[in-house]
Amino acid sequence: MTPDSTEKQITLSSEIAHLAIHQYEFDLVKLELLRHWENTTFKLSTNKGNFLLRVHRGVYCTIQDIECEAKIIEYLRSYNDYTYQKPIRNRSGNFVSIGTASGSSKPVSILSWIDYPPIGSHNSDLNVFVKLGQLIAHIHNKLSEWQKPRDFKRPALDANGLTSANGALGYAPFGYSYLDSETANDFQAIHNRLLDIEATIGQNPNVFGLIHGDLHLGNALYDGHSIIPIDLMTWAGDIMFMILPYL
Secondary structure (H helix, E strand, C coil), rough: CHHHHHHHHHHHHHHHHHHHHHHCCEEEEEEEEEEEEECCCEEEEEECEEEEEEEEECCCCHHHHHHHHHHHHHHHHHCCCCCCECCCCCCCCCCCEEEEEECEEEEEEEEEECCCCEEHHHCCCCCHHHHHHHHHHHHHHHHHEEEEEEEECCCCCCHHHHCCCCCCCCCCCHHHHHHHHHHHHHHHHHHHHHHHHHHHHCCCCCCCCCEEEECHHHEEEEECCCCCECCCCCCCEHHHHHHHHHC
């Protein structure tokens, strides 16, 4: 990605964001670019406070993906045990709006703004990591009890979801042609090992369920008392977390 193409993408995302904001019950005061990567994120200042606005690239983050994320957050928020960003509905009652500019349309979503530093700024305090583990366990336990909506769908990161031909790391068959034979064989060995482990431990809710698939130190905020997970777009099956000790 060249600097010129990046600048054009950011300009387009900004135009889309400005137009999508009209679909919500607040007035724009300021739109400030935060990050441009998989999605383009902005800090949105309005007459009703600050929000996080995301312009999604629309392939990896489909409308269904974003709606599923919002439903997960709403369910977790109902317990009042931890703080989560609140998904904001537009005037039509939807979590996702479509913004169109320069002939290009992309999904847009808005979340409440949480103004705390990431956990990485507290990484010398080991108790913070204890709290992080407690949060992961809490999310896993609550979501294992959840009666998911009929239209709910997230990728399962089991052997087939990770290393098969159509998986998230699915280099076979096309991608393997770009790898040396040793690396390709390593991927196949991992795939076979995952299949063996799944056959042993199964996929019941105690070992296989929804998790935050990208909970690194930058996606966890700390308010001085508890951990606040953000960027909950990457929810998936968590058999990876349960089998890592076996690999």
